[in-house]
Structures are given as C-alpha cells and as structure tokens.
Amino acid sequence: xxxxxxxxxxxxxxxxxxxxxxxxxxxxxxxxxxxxxxxxxxxxxxxxxxxxxxxxxxxxxxxxxxxxxxxxxxxxxxxxxxxxxxxxxxxxxxxxxxxxxxxxxxxxxxxxxxxxxxxxxxxxxxxxxxxxxxxxxxxxxxxxxxxxxxxxxxxxxxxxx
Numbered sequence: 001x002x003x004x005x006x007x008x009x010x011x012x013x014x015x016x017x018x019x020x021x022x023x024x025x026x027x028x029x030x031x032x033x034x035x036x037x038x039x040x041x042x043x044x045x046x047x048x049x050x051x052x053x054x055x056x057x058x059x060x061x062x063x064x065x066x067x068x069x070x071x072x073x074x075x076x077x078x079x080x081x082x083x084x085x086x087x088x089x090x091x092x093x094x095x096x097x098x099x100x101x102x103x104x105x106x107x108x109x110x111x112x113x114x115x116x117x118x119x120x121x122x123x124x125x126x127x128x129x130x131x132x133x134x135x136x137x138x139x140x141x142x143x144x145x146x147x148x149x150x151x152x153x154x155x156x157x158x159x160x161x
Contacts, residue, residue: 001139003086009150010076016157029081033113036074040105043067047135049098061136068132069145073153075128082116086125101127101134 018024044050046059046067058064079085096104108124132142 001088001143003088006072006143006146007076007080007085009147010073011080013073013150013153013157014077014080016154020157027081029078029116032074032078032081033109036071036078037106037109039067039071039074040102040109043071044102047098049102064135065137065141065145066149068135068137069142069149071128072142072146073149075125078112079121079125082121084118084121086122088129096130096134098134101131105131 018026018028043064046064048054048056048058105124105127108120108127112120112124137145
C-alpha cells in the first residue's frame with residue numbers, strides 16, 4: 001500500500017476538520033483513540049464473529065470493508081497526531097481466529113494509548129492490517145475503499161455533518 005498517499009490524504013482531512021471546527025491547538029489524541037475503538041467495535045459488530053448465540057450472518061462484505069476503513073482513518077490520524085508513521089516490513093499474516101485478531105487489536109490499542117510509543121503504534125498498525133487480511137481484504141481493496149470513504153468524509157464536511 002502507498003502509505004505516504006494515505007497519510008497525506010488523512011493529513012488534509014484532519015487539517016480541514018481541525019481548522020473548520022476550531023481545534024487546531026487541541027490535543028485530540030484521547031478523542032481519536034476512543035473514536036478508533038468505537039469504530040473497531042462497530043466493525044466487530046458488522047462481522048458478528050463473536051455472536052455465538054446468533055445464526056444471523058455477517059453484514060455484506062462492502063459494509064464490513066467500509067467499517068474497516070473507518071478504523072483505518074482514525075489509525076492514520078492517531079499516527080499523525082503523534083508524529084508516527086507506519087513502516088510496512090512485509091505483508092501481515094492472519095494466523096488467529098477472527099475473534100482472537102479483534103482482541104489482539106484491542107490489546108495493542110490499549111498499549112499504544114498508554115505509551116504513545118513508536119513500537120506500540122507499529123504493533124497496533126500491524127495487528128489492524130492482520131485483521132484486514134483475516135477479513136479477506138486485499139491491499140488494493142483497502143486502498144480503494146479508503147479513498148472512497150475519504151471523499152465521503154470531505155463531502156460531509158461540505159455539508160456541515
């Protein structure tokens with residue numbers, strides 16, 4: 001994936017939101033972290049992977065992918081907030097069950113939320129990419145969906161969302 005492009009797109013969206021909402025001088029880390037965790041929960045809810053009591057299937061793939069890139073927006077934004085950038089070493093492998101992978105992301109987010117350390121950000125990002133792989137999403141699908149959702153987010157700002 002072209003991380004430079006995605007970070008640049010996220011930076012433009014973040015700067016726009018912060019300027020238009022009078023947040024330029026605000027520390028938004030905690031809000032962004034909570035937003036990421038909420039999006040992660042919404043993603044889990046769409047997959048229904050933890051709902052052992054129900055036979056209802058997962059939401060359609062496109063809805064799950066949209067929720068996934070909602071989380072990616074906040075993950076990129078968290079990096080920008082802290083001056084951290086993901087450096088991909090190799091394609092992540094999904095070796096856990098989907099439930100275990102969600103839990104790994106939640107645990108990594110908790111660590112990063114406490115430390116704001118580069119190594120913990122990298123671990124969180126890697127676990128999130130592993131989640132995307134476990135969900136069956138290719139890097140090209142994720143990039144295309146991110147671009148679409150980024151356009152939607154700019155349109156929402158135009159409409160005073």
